[in-house]
Amino acid sequence: MTQRPAAPYEESIESTGRPHEDIIFSSTSSQVLAQVLRRLPARTLGRLKCVCRTWRAIIESGRFIRLHYEHTGRSSLARVVLSSMPYDWQFASLDSCLNDLKLACQMQQLRRRVVSSKPCHGLLLIAHDSYGVHVCNPVTGAQVFHCSLPFKQPSDAAAAHPGCVGLGYDLLREEHIIVVLAYKSRNFDTGSYSMECSIRRLTDCMTKKVAPSPPIPVTVDVPPVYAGGKMYWMGESRFSAGCSSILVFDICNESFDVLPAPLTMGHSGRMVVAELTGQVRVVHICPNTETMTIWRKQEPVTLNDGRGWTREHWIQLGQWPDFSLRTEARLVIPLAVDDAGRILLDTGRALGYYDPRNQTLETVYPTTSSSLQLNYRPGFFFAVLCEDSLVRPNCRQRQYF
Numbered sequence: 001m002t003q004r005p006a007a008p009y010e011e012s013i014e015s016t017g018r019p020h021e022d023i024i025f026s027s028t029s030s031q032v033l034a035q036v037l038r039r040l041p042a043r044t045l046g047r048l049k050c051v052c053r054t055w056r057a058i059i060e061s062g063r064f065i066r067l068h069y070e071h072t073g074r075s076s077l078a079r080v081v082l083s084s085m086p087y088d089w090q091f092a093s094l095d096s097c098l099n100d101l102k103l104a105c106q107m108q109q110l111r112r113r114v115v116s117s118k119p120c121h122g123l124l125l126i127a128h129d130s131y132g133v134h135v136c137n138p139v140t141g142a143q144v145f146h147c148s149l150p151f152k153q154p155s156d157a158a159a160a161h162p163g164c165v166g167l168g169y170d171l172l173r174e175e176h177i178i179v180v181l182a183y184k185s186r187n188f189d190t191g192s193y194s195m196e197c198s199i200r201r202l203t204d205c206m207t208k209k210v211a212p213s214p215p216i217p218v219t220v221d222v223p224p225v226y227a228g229g230k231m232y233w234m235g236e237s238r239f240s241a242g243c244s245s246i247l248v249f250d251i252c253n254e255s256f257d258v259l260p261a262p263l264t265m266g267h268s269g270r271m272v273v274a275e276l277t278g279q280v281r282v283v284h285i286c287p288n289t290e291t292m293t294i295w296r297k298q299e300p301v302t303l304n305d306g307r308g309w310t311r312e313h314w315i316q317l318g319q320w321p322d323f324s325l326r327t328e329a330r331l332v333i334p335l336a337v338d339d340a341g342r343i344l345l346d347t348g349r350a351l352g353y354y355d356p357r358n359q360t361l362e363t364v365y366p367t368t369s370s371s372l373q374l375n376y377r378p379g380f381f382f383a384v385l386c387e388d389s390l391v392r393p394n395c396r397q398r399q400y401f
Contacts, residue, residue: 021063034058038067042139042390065390069122072388091138094351094365094383117167117223118275118335122389123176125167127223133165135178135202135393138386144393146178146200162186166224168231172252176202176393179231179249181218188238193217197249197256202393210254218247222331225275232273232280235261246273246282262295262309276337282309285332287325290318292332294343313343313356320361322350336385346383 025031037045037059045068049056058064117125126134136143163182170177178200186193195217197210218233225232229252235245246259261271262282269286274294284293294313317323323332323345335344342353351365365383 021061024057024061025063030054030058034064034067038064038071041072042068042388045390046140059390069387069389069391091141091384091386118226119385119387119389120167120226121169121176122387122391123167123393124384124386125165125178125223126384127165133178135167135176137389137391137393138384139388140390140392142392142394144202146205162220164220164223164233166226166231168226168249168251169229170201170251171229177251178202179224179251181214181220181224181233183217183220186217191239193239199254210249212256214247214249215256216245216247216258219270219272222272222333224249225273225280227275227278227280232259234271234273234282237270260307262307262311264293272331272333274334276334276343281312281334283334285325290325291316292334294334315343315354315361316359317361320352320363322363323347323352323361335383349381351383 025034033055037048037055040048045059049059122137124136124138126136133146134143135146163180165178165180168177168179169175180198180200182196182198184194184196195214197214198207199210200207217236217239219236222234229250231249231251233247233249235243235247237243244261244263246261248257248259249255250257262284264271264284268288269284271282271284274281274283276294280297282295284295285291286293292313292315293311294315295309296312297308298310317325317332321327325332331347333346335346337343338353340355341357342355345352345354345361349366350363352361352363354361365381
């Protein structure tokens with residue numbers, strides 16, 4: 001009987017061969033094909049997967065998804081879509097609504113305004129008090145409903161734990177993450193409050209509480225902003241602890257920090273956090289003067305308000321009725337900056353491009369067409385930006401379109 005030598009071993013899932021993606025991209029032809037395909041839109045790539053198994057393997061690989069997003073993701077931020085059918089979010093491009101008045105009239109109006117988060121590495125989070133929280137890709141149509149999140153929309157007067165939810169991205173682990181901030185208790189008269197933060201990674205859909213709790217109270221009627229691996233909330237001015245401060249959450253480290261907000265003249269109006277061109281901004285909206293001031297964080301600290309902020313834009317909104325803070329618009333949000341430097345403004349009832357050079361504002365939706373105005377109802381439409389991406393809002397094994 002032949003004796004076999006004994007050897008120690010340890011349990012491991014480490015592959016003994018080459019990684020799967022290395023095999024796919026091992027040939028020069030596959031590498032060249034990937035460089036060509038990454039320039040195509042996501043919808044076109046979805047059809048090209050049917051060409052052959054090799055093309056499908058390349059398009060569905062994580063390496064190609066990253067190549068495609070790096071090439072097309074940021075270049076498509078100016079794409080605006082309008083949503084309809086809240087129970088099953090469907091989207092139509094702004095251009096198609098402008099060219100087809102019948103389609104524009106069919107877009108469902110909402111009773112309450114929905115302030116959506118900006119697109120985050122190809123995905124979009126939508127939170128509505130009546131329709132829950134959805135993570136979706138407007139280009140591919142893929143969406144996932146997330147339930148049992150520990151918060152309630154602040155528009156619900158009976159909400160036990162009012163809070164807000166946002167979508168971020170862990171740059172270290174390369175995965176999306178849902179961040180929830182909610183009040184366990186709050187009393188504006190006494191100034192007492194208690195908050196908690198929870199996170200949910202899309203790869204496992206497990207909710208985890210973050211310790212310690214947020215150091216300052218924040219406003220929860222608008223979603224947080226994601227930029228550069230961090231989430232930003234505006235401090236709640238009705239609490240002295242949150243006045244003139246910004247709460248920052250580092251996703252990779254799961255830690256909080258406090259950033260001083262820009263100093264504004266007077267105490268009227270409100271401040272919100274926004275993201276433009278990949279950087280965080282602070283927007284001060286004053287109904288008394290009907291003005292919007294946009295502040296940009298500047299490093300190093302030079303020629304600013306002493307806190308590291310520089311006034312970037314000052315917009316007089318009173319001369320445009322659709323955007324006047326005393327008439328139609330209660331909250332004006334800057335969504336994006338196009339290639340020409342124009343700022344896209346959203347009120348929930350109107351979309352417009354503000355040109356800082358000419359100090360003019362062009363309303364692009366709703367149009368002035370009589371047939372559209374005839375069917376226009378006094379509700380809110382829902383406009384969001386989208387990125388041309390293949391990423392699916394599912395688990396890691398099925399995350400690509």
